[in-house]
Amino acid sequence: MxxxxxxxxxxxxxxxxxxxxxxxxxxxxxxxxxxxxxxxxxxxxxxxxxxxxxxxxxxxxxxxFDAWVKAWGQACIGTKCDGLSPHFWLTLKVVVPSVIVSTVLGMINGYALTKWRFKGANLVFGLMLFGCFVPYQAILLPMAQTLGTLGISNTPLGLGLVFTLYGIPFTTLFFRNYYVSIPDDLIKAATIDGAGFFATLWYIIVPLSPPIIVVTVIWQFTGMWNDFLFGAAFSSGAGQPVIVALNNLVNTTTGVKEYNVDFAASIIAAIPTVFVYVVAGKYFIRGLTAGSVKG
Known part of the structure; x- marks a missing residue:
């Protein structure tokens, strides 16, 4: 049957x-x-x-939408009532260059550690990998002293430098693990044709890197945008990033607690990271499955 x-x-x-x-x-x-x-x-x-x-x-x-209007341009943060807008644009100006610089340096480091191996390359990579696991709290005082010595303490430039330096170990790890899977014969062929370090990087490696670039950019952008500790430690007043300003807005009480303004401000602060994931989320998954976290 x-x-x-x-x-x-x-x-x-x-x-x-x-x-x-x-x-x-x-x-x-x-x-x-x-x-x-x-x-x-x-x-x-x-x-x-x-x-x-x-x-x-x-x-x-x-x-x-009155709460949104107030959260953006009228809510009181400390002694100023300018809303989140100044801090939002400031954070964008700090985070975008920091993401670009840390991604480019991570790409160069990952390329050098895998395809242009030199004596002590494994030691250098191990030390950089160790930087991924150093607690944030352990570097606050040395970093504050360094920024003070450089004369950029409590400035957007100083905060961007902290973001960049702390992001380089992660970007190096991502690119290094991704480039391990690229055949060495491609590099040898380019070298035979007369291509140097940066020519090979630009014409051979970069065209193969979009998946891991997307992964790194999303990782760096969300981490820097959502950071609170570095923002609170290395900035003050009008120079504070949006997440620190959001915390101060929620904790600033002048009379009746306006929950609608607090929630509107929280959504405004989260919009950029949500936008990045909505636009590039599928490429983030492709980058991960392409070997970006294999080692």
Missing amino acids: LDTSALPGRRSIGQIIGRITIYAMLLIFATYYLMPLFVMLSTSLRPLAEIKSGSIIALPREIT
Whole structure:
């Protein structure tokens, strides 16, 4: 007798139940993880009077963007009431160059450590790898003294230098592990044709590097943008990055606590990292699966 359960397009009751269970679990977990975002977004769009009189998970009866306007340009942070906008643009000016510089230096280091090996290369890589595991707190005082000696303490340049230096060990690790899988014959062929260190890097290595570049840029950007410790330690006043300013905004109370403004400010501070993941998230996964974390 023919077993119809094995025919294409026919599923057993057990398979159907298993599929339904999987989707139900995915829906439950998605709801669980998205609920805080829903609460933040709905609260930021409601007037303060409605927040006090209604449920925290209720949809807004009256949608207003007043909290967003205040969070961006009017909320008080310390003694100034300029909102998050100055700190947002300052953070962008600090983070973008730091990401670019640390990524480029990591690329050069990874290339040199894998394809232009020199005496002591493993020792150098080991020391740089050790830098990935040094606790942030251990370098605060030496770094503060260094920035003071250079005359760039409490400046955007000083903060960007800290971000860059602490990011180089990670970018070196990513690029080094990725370049290990590139055949050495490509480098030998370029060398025979007369290409030097940087010519080989530019014409051979860089065209093969987009997956790991995306991984590194996303890693660096999110880490620098979301950093609080370095921002609080190496900046002050109007020079503080957006995450530190957000903390000060939430903790600055002048009368009634405006939860809608706090939530709107939190979403504004998170928009750049969310945007980066939405735009380049699939390339981030491709970069990881292409060998960027293999070693």
